[in-house]
Amino acid sequence: MKHAYIFPGQGSQFPGMGKEHYENSAFAKKLFEQANEILGFRISDVMFNGKEEDLKQTKVTQPAIFLHSVIAYKSLDPSATEEAKPDMVAGHSLGEFSALVANGVLSFEDGLKLVAARAQAMQHACENEPGSMAAILGLEDEKVEEICSGIKELVVPANYNCPGQLVISGTAKGVEKACELLKEAGARKTLMIPVHGAFHSPLMIHAEEELVEAIEKANFYQPACPVYQNIVAKAVIRPDEIKMNLIHQLTGPVRWTQSVQAMIADGANRFTEVGPGKVLQGLFGRIDKTVQVAGVN
Secondary structure (H helix, E strand, C coil): CEEEECCCCCCCCCCCCCHHHHHHHHHHHHHHHHHHHHHHHCCCHHHHHHHHHCCCCCCHHHHHHHHHHHHHCCCCCCCCCCCCCCCCCECCCCHHHHHHHHCCCCCCCHHHHHHHEEEEEEEEHHHHCEEEEEEEEEHHHHHHHHHCCCCCCEEEEEEEECEEEEEEEECCHHHHHHHHHHCCCCCCEEEECCCCCCCEEEEEEHHHHHHHHHHCCCCEEEEECEECCCCCCCCCCCCHHHHHHHHHHHCCCHEEEEEHHHEEEECCCEEECEEEEEEEEHHHHHHCCEEEEECCC
């Protein structure tokens, strides 16, 4: 029996997130104030009092989810002096940074700096290479892959969220054409995602290049337990390999379905989603209903 901690990505934010932690925990308050100083603006004010639109700003969204997730993880131990010890960790896209703090690869400070650099790099990439994304529901992954590969415009599978739910990413024309063909192929629904970039696609190459410099400045330590990284969907324990996978995550797909299946194959039968929302918990209904799933937020 093994316990896996999993961490959510972008889209899990909500107004008021983290306020209860700030008001009731001196340790959480310390981390919030530390984050305000590192980021150069009071992200805590936006998280606690900002509107939904305020939280959607790239420079806010990613650090806010990271901060909330790390504080939620550390709150699992009431003393906040010893971290809980999962047998394995994973994070969905952005959530991978939270997972790497949880298993000791990154310090809180380095993790937050990298997330802020990542958000900025992705914003720059969106401005330089506008793109689009869409969720495809009710079609086999292989069929989506086949159709995307036959389109001249750039469009690729980006997020393998669960069986029957795959997000595609690419140029506006490529995604539009893919949605048209996927509907004809039997997709139950295609939903455009309100973003201005093609995340987890080759259009993020400039963001990847920009992130390299920040990652090279960070300290990567030996993990206390394996991390199942998005791009390889298997256990990774070598810091140099973790670092490279983190860089290539921006242009490669999030293999979440495969990552969860790999964790289960390696003995995980309890999963705890740590951070805002319940998005990852909801995906288990389509991935594997036999494991125990809970949340800490």
